[in-house]
Amino acid sequence: MYSRNDKISLRQVEVLLILDMFSTASLTMPRYAAQFVQQDGWIIIVIGTAIAVVYGYLITTLGKRFPNKTVIEYSELLLSKPVGKLVGLLFIIKFIISVALELRIFGELVKQTLLPKTPIEIIMISMLVLASYLSRKGYEYRGRLGELLIIIVLVPIIVIFIFAFPSVKISNLAPPVTGKPLDYLEGSYLISMSYSALQVILITIPFLNKPKKAGPSITRSIIFVGVLNTIICLITIGTFGHKETIKQIWPVMTMMQVIEVPAAIIERQDALMMSFWIFTVFALINAFVYFIGVAAHKTFQTKDYYYWILPALPIIYIVALLPDNVVETQEWALFVAKYIDIVFLLIIPLVLLFVARLRKMGEVNDQV
Amino acid sequence: MRIKKVAPTHNQDHRITIPISLSLDENISNFEYLFQDCGDLVKRKFPIGVNKNIWAYIAYIDVMIDRRVIEESILEQLIVQVRDVPKSIENTEENIFEFIKNGGIATADVKEIEKMDDVALAVLSGDTVLFIDGYDKVLLISTKGWPSRGITEPDTEAVVKGSKEGFTEVFRFNTVLIRRRIRDTKLKIKQLQVGLRSRTDIGLVYLEDVAKPAIVSEITERLNDFVVDGVIDSGMLEQLMEKDWHSPFPKIQTTQRPDKAASAILEGRVVIIVDNSPFVLLLPTTLNAFFQASEDYTQRWMIMSFFRVVRYMAAFVAIALPGLYIALTTFHPSMIPTSLIYSFAASRQGVPFPAVIEVIIMELAFELLREAGVRLPGPIGNTIGIVGGLIIGQAVVEANLVSPIIVIIVAVTAISSFAIPNYSLTTAFILMKFVIIALSATLGLYGFWVGILAQLIHLVSLKSFGVPYLSPFVSGEINEYSDLKDSILRFPTFLLKKRPVFSKEDNRVRLKMKQKGEQNVLKK
Numbered sequence: 001m002y003s004r005n006d007k008i009s010l011r012q013v014e015v016l017l018i019l020d021m022f023s024t025a026s027l028t029m030p031r032y033a034a035q036f037v038q039q040d041g042w043i044i045i046v047i048g049t050a051i052a053v054v055y056g057y058l059i060t061t062l063g064k065r066f067p068n069k070t071v072i073e074y075s076e077l078l079l080s081k082p083v084g085k086l087v088g089l090l091f092i093i094k095f096i097i098s099v100a101l102e103l104r105i106f107g108e109l110v111k112q113t114l115l116p117k118t119p120i121e122i123i124m125i126s127m128l129v130l131a132s133y134l135s136r137k138g139y140e141y142r143g144r145l146g147e148l149l150i151i152i153v154l155v156p157i158i159v160i161f162i163f164a165f166p167s168v169k170i171s172n173l174a175p176p177v178t179g180k181p182l183d184y185l186e187g188s189y190l191i192s193m194s195y196s197a198l199q200v201i202l203i204t205i206p207f208l209n210k211p212k213k214a215g216p217s218i219t220r221s222i223i224f225v226g227v228l229n230t231i232i233c234l235i236t237i238g239t240f241g242h243k244e245t246i247k248q249i250w251p252v253m254t255m256m257q258v259i260e261v262p263a264a265i266i267e268r269q270d271a272l273m274m275s276f277w278i279f280t281v282f283a284l285i286n287a288f289v290y291f292i293g294v295a296a297h298k299t300f301q302t303k304d305y306y307y308w309i310l311p312a313l314p315i316i317y318i319v320a321l322l323p324d325n326v327v328e329t330q331e332w333a334l335f336v337a338k339y340i341d342i343v344f345l346l347i348i349p350l351v352l353l354f355v356a357r358l359r360k361m362g363e364v365n366d367q368v
Numbered sequence: 369m370r371i372k373k374v375a376p377t378h379n380q381d382h383r384i385t386i387p388i389s390l391s392l393d394e395n396i397s398n399f400e401y402l403f404q405d406c407g408d409l410v411k412r413k414f415p416i417g418v419n420k421n422i423w424a425y426i427a428y429i430d431v432m433i434d435r436r437v438i439e440e441s442i443l444e445q446l447i448v449q450v451r452d453v454p455k456s457i458e459n460t461e462e463n464i465f466e467f468i469k470n471g472g473i474a475t476a477d478v479k480e481i482e483k484m485d486d487v488a489l490a491v492l493s494g495d496t497v498l499f500i501d502g503y504d505k506v507l508l509i510s511t512k513g514w515p516s517r518g519i520t521e522p523d524t525e526a527v528v529k530g531s532k533e534g535f536t537e538v539f540r541f542n543t544v545l546i547r548r549r550i551r552d553t554k555l556k557i558k559q560l561q562v563g564l565r566s567r568t569d570i571g572l573v574y575l576e577d578v579a580k581p582a583i584v585s586e587i588t589e590r591l592n593d594f595v596v597d598g599v600i601d602s603g604m605l606e607q608l609m610e611k612d613w614h615s616p617f618p619k620i621q622t623t624q625r626p627d628k629a630a631s632a633i634l635e636g637r638v639v640i641i642v643d644n645s646p647f648v649l650l651l652p653t654t655l656n657a658f659f660q661a662s663e664d665y666t667q668r669w670m671i672m673s674f675f676r677v678v679r680y681m682a683a684f685v686a687i688a689l690p691g692l693y694i695a696l697t698t699f700h701p702s703m704i705p706t707s708l709i710y711s712f713a714a715s716r717q718g719v720p721f722p723a724v725i726e727v728i729i730m731e732l733a734f735e736l737l738r739e740a741g742v743r744l745p746g747p748i749g750n751t752i753g754i755v756g757g758l759i760i761g762q763a764v765v766e767a768n769l770v771s772p773i774i775v776i777i778v779a780v781t782a783i784s785s786f787a788i789p790n791y792s793l794t795t796a797f798i799l800m801k802f803v804i805i806a807l808s809a810t811l812g813l814y815g816f817w818v819g820i821l822a823q824l825i826h827l828v829s830l831k832s833f834g835v836p837y838l839s840p841f842v843s844g845e846i847n848e849y850s851d852l853k854d855s856i857l858r859f860p861t862f863l864l865k866k867r868p869v870f871s872k873e874d875n876r877v878r879l880k881m882k883q884k885g886e887q888n889v890l891k892k
Contacts, residue, residue: 118812123811137825145825147842147843148842279817
């Protein structure tokens with residue numbers, strides 16, 4: 001009567017994207033930023049965000065040409081059937097690896113901050129089950145939950161940040177721009193990859209109620225997350241200085257332990273912060289699990305997407321347990337960010353856009 | 369055709385199949401065969417007019433009727449008054465039936481019916497039937513009038529300021545209570561009957577041009593989805609109409625207040641009145657609607673906004689507080705400020721159980737008290753409260769079985785859960801609380817959030833007749849976020865210009881502010 005289970009509004013996709021991009025990557029970002037350019041970490045985050053906006057623009061421009069199709073369907077159309085299937089498979093594998101690493105990092109973080117005596121397996125399995133519970137319900141419900149979670153997550157985090165500002169020492173952030181230009185470039189590139197959740201937009205477009213107007217919403221959510229990340233980085237490096245920041249596995253968590261919120265009835269903000277982070281990580285894992293289902297459904301042309309979610313769970317779980325420890329997991333994640341995400345964020349959209357222009361396929365937008 | 373005893377009188381839909389014949393004697397014998405051993409039936413065969421050649425037969429159920437109407441408007445008219453009618457008119461012979469219908473009975477509500485099933489139903493609903501010799505039609509005279517409780521103050525949703533009328537068990541009283549509040553011909557009262565044997569009257573009440581036709585037809589469709597022998601109360605109908613049987617949350621709101629029902633109708637919702645039930649159903653509904661009390665609109669907005677916030681917080685406390693306490697004290701004592709954890713520890717000194725067992729003991733004890741007290745007559749209920757709440761509570765703490773802090777937490781949780789203005793939602797929250805307790809006891813704060821998340825997922829997936837259950841907090845754009853003005857905060861009345869999401873898209877304006885000097889009040 002009001003809405004079906006598979007169409008979501010632009011606002012909902014904006015909210016979901018913010019939740020997806022603002023997840024565990026943001027917790028380690030100050031460390032990577034400081035590694036590249038020391039006290040200027042925030043600069044490369046700004047540049048990285050700008051690069052991510054370009055990815056977003058590219059993906060939506062491509063999506064607008066095929067407003068009713070996912071990337072898998074139109075790459076079949078553009079580059080023959082086998083290539084389309086290959087693209088679909090690549091997406092499935094990429095999503096499985098991404099969600100597995102995210103799950104592992106999340107499990108380690110929860111274990112470290114909240115449940116030191118609980119086996120990590122229980123944390124991971126419970127999160128996976130919860131994520132697939134929502135995934136099976138459909139996109140619309142994910143959108144609605146996103147609208148709730150964004151309030152639950154952002155309001156407390158922003159409040160905590162306000163109390164963090166007094167501990168920032170300006171001397172830790174000065175002098176600006178002292179590093180080598182190449183470092184800035186490399187750093188920005190890596191930071192831009194933390195927005196890799198953007199690749200789900202390639203599959204999201206046909207689920208939108210107004211696919212042609214997706215552009216501004218997506219840009220808005222990238223910039224929103226970019227601003228949050230920049231603030232986090234400024235506060236973290238400003239509080240610890242870049243040398244100390246590099247030493248921390250979870251610099252943002254350590255920063256939270258230092259903050260003192262006046263008149264708070266909670267002693268350790270990091271545990272509180274962790275509780276809110278559970279929601280964003282849940283959103284990201286849920287997104288990947290859902291899109292594994294959709295990608296497999298579109299690739300193998302099955303009756304429905306949710307048949308694929310249950311069989312995917314053990315695979316995700318096994319991949320998540322492959323790395324030996326949290327450091328190795330982060331190395332894997334770094335490898336994915338450095339060399340693999342670019343394929344999905346830039347190369348595939350560029351090639352498809354080029355071919356689409358060449359073969360004059362898809363709907364051409366008036367403004368282009 | 370006289371019906372033999374072996375012949376079936378009812379078809380498979382439990383409707384009477386016996387036809388009405390032209391002969392009065394045959395009709396009487398069939399009718400009396402149907403009502404065999406029904407001791408409450410009153411019947412009489414009598415002649416009409418002076419000549420005594422036209423015979424009639426009257427029947428009704430004792431005490432279900434208004435005796436005065438029968439005696440003054442029917443029997444006196446037909447037996448006595450008709451004698452004064454000039455002979456030429458009385459003996460028109462061609463159509464005595466029409467004569468009696470139009471001139472013989474001094475009451476407005478007279479109908480012709482032609483089926484024995486309708487005859488039986490009319491008698492059983494408190495109407496009077498009149499068989500006349502030589503006609504295969506029966507006159508139905510409305511004479512309903514049975515003893516009833518009368519309109520009293522609703523005991524479940526009392527208000528300080530506002531209407532004190534409550535719905536009663538009588539269907540017709542309830543429709544009147546609504547009709548008195550909305551004098552509009554567009555206010556439709558669509559009457560149906562549900563229940564093969566109970567034949568319960570059901571009224572769908574809605575504003576024709578405000579309610580969504582899709583919702584009305586969906587309700588009619590769902591009412592046709594089942595065949596049940598009897599509907600005893602609206603609560604039973606509520607559950608038969610719901611689709612998500614696996615959810616503890618009510619998808620249909622019930623109320624005992626006519627003003628609440630009337631304002632729901634003005635919002636474009638459909639009200640279902642069920643005979644014999646003082647609770648009417650309001651649908652579709654949202655979680656937000658359960659937090660709106662009727663007093664919110666009769667008091668000033670600032671005060672009521674504050675209480676709305678209190679209610680929402682109470683809902684969170686009712687679900688979360690015991691779980692949060694268990695999670696923090698057993699898994700993350702370092703999160704609690706030092707001074708506070710000392711007083712917690714001091715109060716727990718000597719208590720032999722872990723916190724979770726303590727909480728479960730006290731929660732179950734409280735539920736036991738509630739369950740024991742709720743069905744007892746007032747004075748004994750108070751005794752239970754005093755013995756259970758005060759004496760046992762005190763003794764259990766002094767015996768060191770439970771720490772005082774747990775008593776405080778359980779009491780606060782219980783009070784919070786009753787601050788929600790709807791009882792069925794309260795009970796849903798009580799159930800949810802135990803889920804959170806179990807998860808918090810096993811996985812600490814992480815388990816607590818997993819539980820909250822699982823409940824949110826469940827809530828977002830619910831719909832009540834097509835409306836998202838958590839609207840306007842989710843999918844607010846289907847009504848351009850105007851419903852948020854009446855959610856956690858209650859905005860000033862002059863700002864609530866649009867009807868909520870339940871209403872038709874093209875008829876959402878409910879308030880227009882007029883310029884000074886414009887004619888604003890209807891004069892009589």
